[in-house]
Amino acid sequence: MSESRYPAEVDVVIVGSGPTGAAYARILSEDAPELTIAMLEVGPTVTSPPGAHVKNIVDAGDRARAQLLSEGPGAGDATFNSPTALAEGRRKARPGTFLLPDGAYATEGDGLPLAAMSSNVGGMGAHWTAACPRPGASERIGFLEADGELDRLLDEAERLLGVTRDAFDGAPFGDLLRERLAAAVGEGRVAASKVQRMPLAVHRREDGRLVWSGSDVVLGDVTRANPRFRLIDETLVTRVLVEDGRAAGVSVTDRRTGEDHTIAARSVVVAADALRTPQLLWASGIRPDALGRYLNDQSQVVYASRITGIDPAEAGTEPATTGGGGALSESSGVSWVPFTDDLPFHGQIMQLDASPVPLAEDDPVAPGSIVGLGLFCAKDIRRDDRLTFSDTEPDAYGMPGIRVHYSLTEADHDAIGRADEQIRLLADAVGEPLGDRPFQLPLGASLHYQGTTRMGETDDGESVCGPTSEVWAVSGLFVAGNNVIPTATACNPTLTSVALAVKGARALIAARAGD
Template identity: 75%
Template structure:
């Protein structure tokens, strides 16, 4: 040991979000004799470590956990709703922090709301927990061709604890999906029809919701593994490479200010879509595709009220006293290539727009509609890393080059028309027109270390998530996804992490 760190481990994992945790879980299940060290730049803000902050019952404790996740400048003003995000200027949501002012756009439209979290569990401590399966062109063709993709996604469901029944007691959910289906289901394959949103959420016997974070992905299998150790408040500053082979990581102890080298047989970097390529650049690992093919999901949002329900009886078990719980029901309008949007339809506990004082709200009747749009991929949409300037962690400063194409703008306009169709199908639109959130608001940054079937210069990693350029270096996260997706990407990125972890197990068992 050097200080609180080991001198050597079998596998070093940078990042404690859902994908880094998936690596640790699969390694603990399939090869428990391997020593594993996981490094996280942020503090532990919840218990069990990595658990979702929504599971913190006390409001003040939850707010404190969110503030401690907000990087090197916690406590700055944040915004907590889509409408506030759209109207309130350039502010992050609770638990996240923005790229420094000016760094979000070096050219084009930029990503003004590009944000990150620094805490054990990463963004998995703050996410919406939506886990839709990719469809049509969102799917990864070369993994589909081998028959692997669905089995891997099934494993991701298992690790994340995905369910579809957590909100079965929500009032009017079935009616809402019936009305949405009447508007869009004709001609769709069964998997692409309106349905309940798969969520990494379960309901306890006492009725409380439990939202999955990295704690669920790690599971008891990892927590009880004596060969696994999580080191928080530890910044990885460099991947150590010797003659084209990853041999460990250099880490900076943010508690003491000391720097250490931890040697490893395998290195996994799962530091998010912005900081994973940043760490590779800082390590001198700079393949052509690094930071390129950046893509995010433009969001169009609106609200409506379910009408014609005043005389409907509330089924037994669906009576609600007072307001509904947060996210009281989530329905899903899947992506198709003809309508390249992913729809996340949420029954809200309050109206996002003011209603008349004498206008009573039936529980479950206020609906927030959101459509996420797939982006046209381009190598010109990229991250640029400085050789001179540094960020608050001392790593190369990030600049964003990102522009919507004419095709992207057409898709957004189509989404606006489609969301009005959905709102009218639901009942009464609650505003004059939908609005588009500022770019970067989805927090779904993908493609910056994308996967490829062959090493043709357009990808950073191969089908097992190992980098083409450095042997024994694996990457994880939404940044590995090579397709343009509209659906929430976490399920897919965890599935890819399962495949990478299995490759490590096979690889180290052969040595």
């Protein structure tokens, strides 16, 4: 095209390289290979292949370096590896992420003290837990239910993410754990909401190693082999260009050289996460009233318990004698307690690498027998829970500064109280609860921020985009990510977001064919 890293013109620009941006690239490569695509990412490439999950990096030092490179302006700040570390009361991000600056996360109300993001090829898909539960009951998007459309889209999302249910089939304590959980909370549940294996974007290689899906899996060989697809890292998109009410391209800054460029495009997809997608629209002068509103996170209640009544030798490795760490043994897998409208929590129960409380030196603990229990609570969604943007106080990238206005309601506090009761019940069912009580993680810890460019069935002022994810106010401009989900969810949202991206990509192709 030219000696520049940037093409002068493409058919489609995708802003962001996380799972939903990758889903657009994949569907376009499969169904419209004649289209030229430029995918732009503000952060560096930290894995090989680009977009891979950092868990797949075998060397611990190399993995830590990849995480550090993902932390953008927060690189070098203190991070935590276990949720129990948050009991210290300090604001820390997970490795590979960085926090909003002080003052931005709680402009008023409770705020989101742990609101965080990543800047790297693959986005949060390089760091996530890979849990891919389907939404249930009121989590589902009613206006996409006709003729089973939502489930077909979720099927496609599972294909792109490489979702499996058997990666931990060999875990010796998995079945026992699920039996105990089901005995405690299984009454009255239909098949889809019974305690079960967690669907995971994970597969096991022939040599036995686990491979965690990142954006590399979503992109797939077909995208990587597409000669019309380009992935360009360390590129800040500063503005979506609009002409006559239609997307016309993007303005970018090369973060390697500081040079500015313009890329013309008739279709633009903004998949920059739930904080930076509305930020970019705001910076571009695209400011519908619902932009940044209906922000919702999932409050988390966590606890730990030891599976009792088992023989340490069953784990197949020597028993641990302290809570000091050690290699992860795959003994209990990942289990799922699905959301229901009666019990509006999503539960995931997984092995902890070490006990969150000190254990006696002579206390033999079977590897994998200590599990962490987490319940995610659906938010009472409100219009006034929102992001606002400051044109006079920029962020570290020079973009409009993000401010959080967010509060828990009486209904939210009630849900958290019920989750506390429920998680105690689950911990007792597992065996021996560890620690005095469950605790609530600081708001924002879930990283499951949603709603800030929410989808709506009609353009009634309460949504940013329509059922195909195309922005109401600008034709040819699509938004993607957890920010598009319009419902109150408790389950991990990535599968749903990728499903919506599939629908959006197909609509983009259809619209271009009709032009």
